[in-house]
Amino acid sequence: MSPPVEIAGVLLRGVAIAVPWFAAFLVAVYRRQARAAGFLAALVAVAACALLLVAAPAGESLYQALMLLYSCLTLGATLVLPRRDCSPGTVAGILLMLGATLLAYSAENLLVLLAAWIVSTIPFLIPRWFQPRGWRPAAALLLSAAAFALATALIAAGGHALTIDDLRGKSPGGMAVFVLLITAVIFRKGILPAHAWVADAAEGGPAVPTALLLNGHFGALLAAKLIVPLFPVTPGNLVPVLSNLAMATALYVAIRALTENSPRRLLAFLALSQSAAILAGLESGTAEGVTGALVHWFVVTVSTVGLFAILRLLEVRFGENLTAGKHLGLAEHAPRLAVFFAVFGLALVGLPGTLSFCSEDLLIHGTLLSHRFVGLLLPIATAMNAVSVFRLFTRLFLGKRRTGFTAMADALPRERWVLAAGVLFVVLGGLFPNVFVAQRSAEVAAARVIPGVSPVSGSDRCRR
Amino acid sequence: MNLSQAILAFVVLAPGVVFGVLAFLWLLGWVPGERIVSRITGATFSACVLALAALLWKLGAGGENFAGSGSPAVVVKFGNWFAVHDYHFPLVLMVDRLSLPFLAMTVMLSGLIGQFSATYLHRERGFFRFFLLLHLFSFGSLLAFAAGSLDLLAAGWEIVGITSVLLIAFFQLRTAPVENGLRVFAVYRACDIGLLVGIFAMHHWAGTAAFDSGFPTLTGAEPVTICLLLLLAASGKAAQVPFSGWLPRAMEGPTPSSAIFYGAISIHAGAYLLLRVQPVLAQSALASSLVVLTGVVTAIHGAIAGRASADAKTSLAYASLTQVGVVFVEIGIGWTSIAVAHILGHATVRTMQFLRAPSMLHDDHQMRSAIGGEMPHTGPRLESMLPEGVQLWLYRWAFDRGHLDTILDRFVIHPLLEVSRVFAKLDHIGSLPARRGKVAILVPDPARQGGD
Structure with missing residues (x-):
């Protein structure tokens, strides 16, 4: 990829991520015209992601396509939200999740991915924002973030670079990191036996934001982006365990x-x-x-x-x-x-x-x-x-x-x-x-x- | 694409396109009148009948291929619907000696039912919905019968299933049709697992699921495994024992849909599937025997259970079941040509009987008037030759429709639901209390209103 195209790609990614976050800040502070602000910010994200998808080389467009899909969903959500639900807090939370999810999809560094992982859960951890009733959703989200953070720390402690490309096929951190990453997936995705929080979140939280949280598919993203590429030969051949679960x-x-x-x-x-x-x-x-x-x-x-x-x-x-x-x-x-x-x-x-x-x-x-x-x-x-x-x-x-x-x-x-x-x-x-x-x-x-x-x-x- | 191919593509796609256009316009807010809908339906199926007649004439005039060898006479290849490396889902339509009679039967009976329903369902709520589903059903059937591979057949098969269920629940304001529709849907989906896994097995062992190239010879347990999986699917669709319990439930739908689904086309789709994979079936004596056994048991079951049915449509449904059981026997033995002829004759007569069923009393009165008294008895029934105790036992058995639903409920559904309840209890450990909404406009909340 030529340098100008690469720079344009970075800029577009920046716009797609930063504009929703900026709009979320504005909506949270000024608390007016929430639906319009959310719509416009999501629209900008859709346009930026569409351009990224068009510019992506053949055979390397999965994450750009996922970014476009998620932006379109958020755009739709800002329109379809009932008036009763369309408060500044809700729109700000949705936009925060949009930026974090796009950041996760485009992340090429473990720390960035971890940051996006945590930011996307923040609205669901704060009472009177999106936090569902009951302890299980918050516990699952926190445990998944903790497991991922610990895995990242172990990789860093092992002296490895934190760029995903550099870690491919190296099984960094061995069995401990692998198990921690699997644990993060299990909690975030709601895999048995940590499945019950998903229903609790849907039951006790706001419907549309919860659907957006679940459909960021961070668990699958972690499997596709880290676990399978980083551990082609798994310690103890454990990948089928995740599949069987x-x-x-x-x-x-x-x-x-x-x-x-x-x-x-x-x-x-x-x-x-x-x-x-x-x-x-x-x-x-x-x-x-x-x-x-x-x-x-x-x-x-x-x-x-x-x-x-x-x-x-x-x-x-x-x-x-x-x-x-x-x-x-x-x-x-x-x-x-x-x-x-x-x-x-x-x-x-x-x-x-x-x-x-x-x-x-x-x-x-x-x-x-x-x-x-x-x-x-x-x-x-x-x-x-x-x-x-x-x-x-x-x-x-x-x-x-x-x-x-x-x-x-x-x-x-x-x-x-x-x-x-x-x-x-x-x-x-x-x-x-x-x-x-x-x-x-x-x-x-x-x-x-x-x-x-x-x-x-x-x-x-x-x-x- | 030559003329024959264009005709075949038109016949299969026309009802689907009409369905798509009408549904899209409705979603945009257009609600057509009854006359427009019935005219569009009439025109569509008339055109399909004429097109098929032209195709038949063309094949008869110069088609040695059609009359002689077993290879298909017309094949339309639209390429691959999707492909992943060497796994392809081919979009191939074809006409051969097996599919042409089924295609002709489908378009003729669909047109007939359309014309009948324009009067029968006049001013009925859901008139437009019925015709939409009729078009979708015809498309699904034509797709299944003209499919050039098992994969495409499965697509048509599923469409037939879902339209069948939606028409059973046609009278949506009553609970019974809706619940019966759900039951039928569950049976269909359970049996369709056999079709999906059977198709996988066919790809895996035979390397193809296409019909035009013929099936290779399989070895060991491969043919029997494939045939048993497909027999499961066929038995579900054709209401064979032990899945016959859904058939009387399906009679909740409007009479025209009962006629075309359970008198003519849907009920024979299972037989068509077995006829289609006859070359594989012939490779396994065990599978063929099981097909015969299924047919024999179903025919006996249908004959006995039908005698204790209290309403005309259910009696006719069991009569259909008996005949389809006999068709299964014919297929198992390998008499495929007889089976096809049997299906065509049976479908035609049964459709007529179903359509006359609402006028049965009127017909009876007319006949009595004509002969000037009571109708003569038709002679002693066979069961009267049995001891009285056996007669009573048989009556109870027939009245409960062979206890098939009871057995299914007791040994499959209830245990599954019990497991689900146990899972629910496990999940509820540490969970939220039940949700309490802010507004209860629609569903009265007993806690707030002092019980219901």
Whole structure:
């Protein structure tokens, strides 16, 4: 890459990260026009990330694409937030998370990644900001940050450079660092046995910001950016442990979701189960599995943020004690929200015609190739998740019409356009997946995203 | 792309495009009238029927390929839907002697159902929704029947499943159809695991899941494993024992959708899958025997359970089940041509019976008037030859539909839900108290309102 292009890249990254933080500061101090400020800052971040993606070399665009995706989600969130929730504190918190997440995606240094990791959690640790009720979310976030910080300290103490490129393949710090990094992933991502905090956060915290926190996928980022490249040959061959735990999590929370009646907790379980498959795919070591995991990352992110946003819109309109324990018949009052919910929900679990059909197909192939029996858990978990999604849809939207009120707004235009954009993404991605899959596949083939992965496909490997 | 290929692509894609356009316009706020919707539907399926007729004429005129060898007559390759190194998902449509009758059956019956429903569902809430789903279902069926690979067949298969469930829950203001839709969806998804893993196994062992190139000879336990996985999927879709319990539940949907789904197309999709993989099935005597056994048990079950059904649609559904069981037997034995002919005849007659079911009383009155008295008895029933105790036992067995749902509930669903509840208890250690919302407009809160 030529120096001017490199400088432009650094500048664009700086703009994408600094503008949201500056806007967050302004909103927090002046406390006016929060939605407009948030929208403009997110828009600038989207533009900068789009330029970064355009300028990225072929086969090296994963993190730029993820930055663009997260910026777009935040942009959508600033529009779709109900008026009741759109306080200066909320918008400032969302913008702070946006900057931190973009910093994490673009980090090339362990200390920078650690700083972004910590900053992204700050709003969830401060009471009366985004902190959920209960102790588990804060404990999990703190423990994950502590484990990551300790791992970084051990690497530094070992005399290694802290640049990720310099650490590739060196297994810095050996077993201790590896275990600490795995611990950080387990706590941050909500992998069994540290899964319960995710549902607590969704239940007791603000819906949209929590969805954004979960869909930063910092756990998967740590696995993709550090664990797999830094530890190609793991001490004690422990990487499959993470994969097996991820598959166990996918199945455990899928079973757990079958009897859950709180819509927020149920959605959190579904998001967790589906996103655990990302880790399993990343670790599978097959081209299909890793590519499927990367594509799934995008689908899960868009679908779950969309579902949480719709749920919040329903809560604002119809009351906050919605339940999946009985039929509420909301489709009569909000048919378009019902359709958006159905599409996002089914997109999360692999409906044909959506991008997740492709990602699930690749993930199932990849995981079955690498772990014949553990891989079977993925289609089973996905089937159960599909039943839970459909149950939630039928309970919320179908059934006897309520007569307690006469009229209630369906999706407002600003909400409709944002949700329609999300639906278009998953549907167009499903109709023309190769545009998307080919890029991720090229990144895997070039072995630049995750060097631990052989560019030889899994099918090939097995036939030999 | 030559004319035959263009026709095939048009026939498969037309209902899908109509669905996409109508759904998109609705999302933008347009609500079309009944007349427009029924005319669009009529025009779409008429065009598809004419196009297929032209294709058949063209193939008959110069297609030695079609009449003679087993290779497909028309193949349309759109490239790969997606590809990762040497794993491809090919977008290939094809017509051969197996798929053409199914395609013709689908477009003709869909058009017929469209015309029937325009009157039958007149002024019904959800008229537009029904037609949207009819188009989506037709697209899914055509995609499954014209698919050139198992991968693409699975895509069409899933679309058929989800439209089927949404139509069962068509009368959304009543709880029973919605709950039954959920039950059917759960059975479909559980059985579709067999399809997904079977496709993986096919890729893994055979190196391909495409139909046009034929399947290679497999060795050892490979063919039986693949066939058993696909039999699981086929049994779920075709309501074979032990999954037959969902069929009477599916009768909650409107009669036209029951006719096309459970009298004609969806119920036969499982048989089509087995016909499609017949070359693999023929490699395993064990798998073929299991297909025969499944068919025999289902046919007997359907014949007995149908006799204790209290309503016309459920009786017809069990009659369908019996015939599909016989079709499975034919496939297991290897009589594929007879199976195809059986499916076409059965689908046509059963659709007619389903569509006449709402007029059954009227028909009966007319016949009585015509003959001037009671209808003659049709002779002694076979079960009357059994001892009385066995008759009673059989009645109870038939009345509870072979106890299949009870067994499924007791040994699969309840244990799974129990495990889920145990997990919930584990998760609740140290968790939050239940959420209390600020506003309770919609759902009365018993704690605040003094109980419900």
